[in-house]
Amino acid sequence: MKRDGDAKSCCRMEIWSVMKTRLSWICHGPTEANRKGCFPDDEPLEEKAAQRDDLSLTRLGTIDRVWTSPALRARQTATLLGFDAIPDPAVRECDYGDWRGRSLTELHGSDPDSLALWMTDPDAVPHRGESLSSVVRRTGEWMGHHLHDAGHTVIITHASVIRAAVLHVLQAPPSAFWTIDVEPFGLVEMTSDGRRWQLRFPQVAK
Numbered sequence: 001m002k003r004d005g006d007a008k009s010c011c012r013m014e015i016w017s018v019m020k021t022r023l024s025w026i027c028h029g030p031t032e033a034n035r036k037g038c039f040p041d042d043e044p045l046e047e048k049a050a051q052r053d054d055l056s057l058t059r060l061g062t063i064d065r066v067w068t069s070p071a072l073r074a075r076q077t078a079t080l081l082g083f084d085a086i087p088d089p090a091v092r093e094c095d096y097g098d099w100r101g102r103s104l105t106e107l108h109g110s111d112p113d114s115l116a117l118w119m120t121d122p123d124a125v126p127h128r129g130e131s132l133s134s135v136v137r138r139t140g141e142w143m144g145h146h147l148h149d150a151g152h153t154v155i156i157t158h159a160s161v162i163r164a165a166v167l168h169v170l171q172a173p174p175s176a177f178w179t180i181d182v183e184p185f186g187l188v189e190m191t192s193d194g195r196r197w198q199l200r201f202p203q204v205a206k
Helices: 004-018 032-036 072-080 104-110 112-120 132-145 159-170 174-179
Strands: 021-027 065-068 151-157 187-192 197-200
Touching (some): 021 159, 132 159, 132 174, 151 159, 159 187
Parallel strands (some): 065 151
Antiparallel strands (some): 021 187
């Protein structure tokens, strides 16, 4: 015979199996900063990207809510995809401080030691902005806050935040940040049963 506590626990598990949380992270479209290898500021999408009409959302299915980074390029991407998205500062881009608008090539020539430190130490902030560890931490906190959001949530954000989300799911250290590559318009999916997150790899066709 099941004890009352066991029955309640089983009931909660059955409820969450039905009310599964699904997150679809979408990286904003390409910008001039992407193409030139520059640290982003608040630049818009490239003109060609902003005029695309071949982006299909069929595989996403039913969507219950959409969040977006407050950045212009993310909001433009949300509009391009036909979403009425709510800006959320918690999924904003990493603050690159003094390096915003500067290219990797330029920094490699003018301040290679600081660039190398930033690439190898996720706690480093040579640009006097935000560390990669901080991005991972705040993204994990956002996911914890939305762990029990039943239904399907879409988040339009940045490669840095999507990398952080993947690290959070895998419980990987911030030092693994650069092992993940996210392209413009890239999609990463995750699900939760209310206890933990899992990466989700949907079928190409159904």
